[in-house]
Amino acid sequence: MTSRPPRILAIAGSDSSGGAGIQADIKTITMLGGYAMTAITALTAQNTRGVHAVEAMAPDFVAAQIDACLEDIGADAVKIGMLGSADIAEVVADRLEDLPCPVVFDPVMIATSGSVLADEATIEVFEWLMEIATLTTPNVPELEALGGADGMTARGIAYLAKGGDADGPMIEDRLVRPGLEDEIWSEARIVTKHTHGTGCTLSSAIATRLAVGDPLEKAVAEARRFVRHALRQAPGYGLGNGPLGHQAVR
Template sequence: MSEYDPVDPPVALTVAGSDSGGGAGVQADLTAMRAHGVFGASVVTATTAQNTRGVEDVNPLPADHVASQYAAVADDFDVAAVKTGMLATAEVVETVTELVADFDAPLVVDPVMVAATGDRLLSPAAEDAYEDLVAAATLVTPNADEAAVLTGNPVETPADAEAAGRELVALGADAALVKGGHLSEGAVGEDVVVDTLVRAEGDSESGGPTVDRFETPRIDTDATHGSGCALSSAIAARLARGESVRGAVGAAVEEMTEAVRRGYDVGEGPGAVNPTVLGEE
């Protein structure tokens, strides 16, 4: 009989919807976490009928079942970081906010509110319910469209992204990463993506929040399905490993370029990013 030789990785939890096409949601989250050497647990908030061409149906799960899943995980695992994705309804947003209220570890909130087509995914009530969850976040990671929904102001340039990040920090988040993939290409150059990180941690010179900008090459592809999920999960995994917010964000943003470049060419629509390359040295 061989000797049992287990590993003891950090545990991260994703609270998000399931993607039947496999490119985003819980499926992408767990792959990204595993790529970083982190054990991923999951709480499913909704099931979807989707593929590379789009979303055909969404079935939110009851909030009490979401709470039961969370309780089962929290009762058994030493969870070192939580990441939230698609929460689907106001009741689920409020339930998750209550569940993480006493969570004493990093919380990454990816506010999945706007589809790649620009369509709003949540009711106004669900959008409003995000305010308390954002306030509880270690890091909130909206794209430009979602930052505009959260702040009520247009986000079209890196300057707008910084202003939105500052407003999200003022709402209570420890830090905000406003992703630049949806910014006007004319504002940043067609070959560059600018992601803006604002941290409540003060800048010694200005006395205000600390601002960092990350510039990465823009890959010539529409196959970016799952990029937001993979990025926020990569950051959560790195935080679970004990990295700083600045370090986790910088490393995850840099490696996402390769995840997009080496994306999956599957299905008849645009493909998906490749989370398996995340965490590669």
Template structure:
């Protein structure tokens, strides 16, 4: 765990986005924007841009394990963000490495459903996330379709239906679950945070923008960076405040996204809106 005077060290375990808006590139930007030192383990190479994904080249489980060992043997990591994991073998490699040298915080963004609604992983991949990685995590950040896939349930269409999913999510094993309600219609984006002590709605006005590329990656990474700055004696209220602060940061990054003018499709958020 970081001392009070040191910069928190945060690791992303995720795929690469050469256009810079999602994946490890977005994660490292979010870590830096929120005062963390970022390290990365790449699970897949992608050929993608703001208009879509053209190809994916997975990294072997053996080389993912080698990357994890290289980082964790040398750097004391305060928090880890895990992104898309499509196979049981890779999930087990990640779990073994993090159980051996467990950081204080593990944040899992269970990326399983594309914005088109298509499920990105097969049944084995879904079970790997649900049964191997969710119990390992301290915080999970599913959107509504991903929560529905995890629980084999219909996708919620109302805030009441979101609340009905929470007991099932918490039974999967992660102490904190941030159920993201951006798929709902309305003037606000309601996220529901379930903690060991309470449930709390975190809402923000909906922003009229097409620059949504990498928002899930950026939010989960911001949460990891915010949690990494908490002391060893942090309590539930501290964790809730850190998660809420990460959501506020993303909201402002979305508001400022038009300043970037990147790409011809769905552009990225402005990670460094407070600095540039």
């Protein structure tokens, strides 16, 4: 009998152009052998050049999507991405607070194109979500907005400081865990403008690897490998920051 795939619930916004958000989550989870479920927090009209419009879902409807998945199918891991509003962030935190499975929180604030995806009120609720999460995955500007490395470390949470937005030919990602030595990955930058959805892809990949039982360090390492392959296989679509090549990764 074939073993059943791990169940991953992705809570995030929809990207109409397919490169980021829920669409990137589903592709990533599926390519890594997981079963993807979704709770859509917002609809966006966007492409590789920017976000043109956003319609946040009603918080009760987001909660209903989460409840429908968890009450019937269940979950082995959860990934949180774009939330859309402070009320939605609070509903998500409330639903996940006592969930006995790994939670990966990508604190999405700004899209690759530069569009703002979280206001100050929403960012304030991130504190609650970071306490719940097994791992939080901020990029350089998100880490700064959340209080920097000192502020994150003082909270006593595990986080992955992503270095893709920093300058230089090398990218350094740092996994920080309370009471443990930092794990650092340093690799040459893949020079490409096709980076739309890298954060979504990475966090979903980590959640999927955690769902199959990988320890956190291995889950991050495997997820990074997946993202780097997908960057190299980007199809080159769009006039701006194009999507990754999820389907080309085997």
